[in-house]
Ligand SMILES: Cc1ncc(C[n+]2csc(CCOP(=O)(O)OP(=O)(O)O)c2C)c(N)n1
C-alpha cells in the first residue's frame with residue numbers, strides 16, 4: 001500500500017495502460033512539452049514520445065473528433081480536455097458523434113475512447129472556468145460518465161474506462177488533484193462501471209455525492225459522528241449508468257437523504273437522484289429529499305462571493321440537521 | 333509558384349498549375365479509354381440515377397421516412413471519386429450519400445433496405461437515409477450534422493498514420509460545409525500531422541438555398557486549403573474521367589507523400605435540397621443550367637457519338653439497371669422491420685451494470 005495523490009494515481013495508471021496496450025495513446029492541449037495544465041501527464045512525453053503523447057492545437061472539436069475517428073479504427077485514445085468548460089467547444093463531437101456512432105450504425109463500430117477532464121469551482125477562475133456541466137454528458141445514452149473521488153478509485157476507474165469499448169467521459173476535479181489516499185502497490189483492479197459504492201455505513205441519514213462532493217460528504221459524516229449522528233455515505237462513482245438500486249437501498253434503511261452536488265440545483269444531478277428516491281423509496285421516506293448545490297449564478301471571481309456560492313461542509317451539515325429535524329427523530 | 337521550397341508544398345495549386353502528372357495536362361478523353369471501362373462508368377452512373385429516382389418515388393409513397401437528400405446530378409462525381417479509391421481506403425461522407433454507398437461497393441439492396449428502415453439495411457435500420465455505414469466496404473458513415481465527418485475522417489487518417497498503414501481516407505462534404513469550425517480545425521490538424529486524407533468538396537453552388545457567394549468569403553473553395561498549406565485542385569464534376577484522374581492523383585499522392593489534399597468538384601444539384609424541397613428559390617435559368625449539365629445524359633451522348641455505346645447496348649444497360657433497382661426495392665419491401673426486442677441492443681458495446689432498459693411507460697423500479 002502506498003499513499004499517493006489523485007494526480008499521481010492518474011499518471012501511474014496512464015503510464016501502465018500505455019505500456020500494456022500499444023493502441024492506447026494520449027492527445028490534448030499542452031499535455032506533452034508543457035506536461036499538462038495540471039501536470040497529470042508529467043514525464044509521459046519523455047517516456048513515450050510524440051506518437052503516443054500528442055500535443056494538439058487549440059481545437060477541441062477537431063481533436064476530440066479526431067480521437068473519435070481514431071477509436072473507430074480500433075485505437076484507444078485518451079483525450080485530455082484542460083477543463084470541462086472547454087468541452088462545450090467539442091460537444092458536437094461528443095454528443096452527436098462519439099455517443100451515437102455505435103447505435104446509429106447498428107452496432108458495426110464501437111468508439112473505445114476516454115475523455116479526461118476536470119470540473120470544479122473554488123479556484124477564483126470566474127464564470128467561464130468554474131462550471132460543473134457533467135450533467136450534459138450524464139444525460140446522453142451511449143456515453144458512460146465516471147466521477148471518482150479518491151486516488152484508488154481514480155486508478156481503478158481510469159483502467160476500466162480505457163479498457164471499455166464505449167466512449168467514457170472521465171470527470172476529475174481541480175479540488176481533488178492534490179488529495180491523498182491509499183492505493184495498493186502494483187494494483188490492477190478494474191472498477192465496474194455503473195456501480196455506486198456505500199463508502200461509509202450509517203443508520204440515521206444517507207448522504208449522496210460524487211467526485212469532490214463525495215469526499216466532502218465523507219468528511220461531514222466523520223464530523224457528524226462526533227455528534228452521534230450516524231451517516232451513510234453513497235459515492236455515486238458512475239453518473240451514467242446511474243446505480244439507483246444502491247441509492248434506494250440505502251434510503252430504505254435510513255429513511256431520509258441529502259444529495260450533495262457541485263452543479264446547479266435546477267434540473268441538476270440531484271434532481272434525478274431525488275426523483276429516483278421518491279419512486280424507489282416513497283414508503284420509507286420520513287422527510288423530503290434535500291439537495292445541496294451551487295447558488296444559481298454565473299460564478300463570481302471575488303473570493304467571498306465565490307465561497308458563498310459553493311456548497312461547503314457547513315452547508316451539508318445544515319441540510320443534514322434540518323432534514324433530521326424534519327424527521328423528528330433527532331435534533332442536531 | 334513553385335512549391336519545392338516549402339515543407340508541405342505550400343500554397344494553392346490550381347487545376348492548371350503546380351505540379352501535375354503528364355496525363356493530367358490535357359483533359360482526359362474517352363478516345364484514350366477502354367470501351368469496357370467507359371461502359372462500366374456509364375452503368376454505375378445510370379444505376380445511381382435510377383436508384384435515386386426510385387428513392388424519390390418511394391419517399392413520396394411514404395415508404396421512406398425522415399429527411400432524404402438525393403445525389404441527382406452528382407453521378408459523374410461519385411463514380412469518378414469511388415473509382416479513385418482502393419478497396420482498402422476509407423470513405424466518410426455527409427448525409428447525401430446513397431450513391432457513395434453504392435459506389436463504395438455496398439449492394440443496392442442493402443442501401444434501399446436501409447432507406448425503408450428494415451433490419452436488412454446496411455445500418456440495420458438504425459441509420460436511415462443520412463447514416464449509411466458498412467465496415468466491410470469501409471464506408472465509414474454518412475453523417476447528418478454538417479461538418480461532423482471532418483474530424484472523424486481526420487482521426488481515421490491519424491489511426492492509419494499511427495499504425496504506419498497505407499490506406500487513404502476520403503472525406504466528402506458540400507460547399508456549405510467549408511464555413512463550419514470543424515472544417516478549419518480538421519484541415520489544420522490534418523496538415524500539421526501529415527495525415528493521408530483527401531477532403532472532397534462537392535460544390536453544387538448551394539447549401540439548401542444559400543449560394544456559395546453568400547456564405548463563403550472565398551468562393552473559390554479549392555483555394556481555402558492554402559491557409560493550411562493544403563494543395564487544392566478544382567475539377568469539373570460533370571466529367572467522370574476528369575474527376576477520376578484528379579482524385580486518383582490526389583489519393584495516390586496522399587498515400588505516398590503522407591499528407592492531406594483538397595479537391596473541389598464543380599457539380600449540379602438537379603432537384604431540391606431534399607425530396608420535399610420544391611426549390612422555388614431557383615431561377616428558371618438555374619434550373620435550365622442544371623438540366624443542361626445532366627452528367628448522365630451528356631456522358632451517354634458522348635459515348636453514343638464515339639460509338640462506344642450503341643442504341644442496342646444502351647437499352648440492354650437500361651434494362652439491367654432497371655432490374656437491379658426494382659430488385660433492390662423489392663428486397664427492401666419484403667424485408668422485415670427490426671424487432672422491437674432489439675431496441676436496447678446498440679446503446680453500449682461493452683455491457684454495463686444498471687443500464688436503463690425502461691420502456692416509456694415503465695416504472696423506474698420494476699418491483
Ligand atoms: C451543423 C448543422 N447545421 C445545419 C444543418 C442543416 N443543414 C442540412 S444540409 C444543410 C446545407 C449544407 O450544404 P452543403 O454543405 O453545400 O451540402 P449539400 O446539401 O449542398 O450537399 C444544412 C444547413 C445541419 N444538418 N447541421
Ligand SMILES: [Mg+2]
Nearest residue numbers: 506507538539
Ligand atoms: Mg452544396
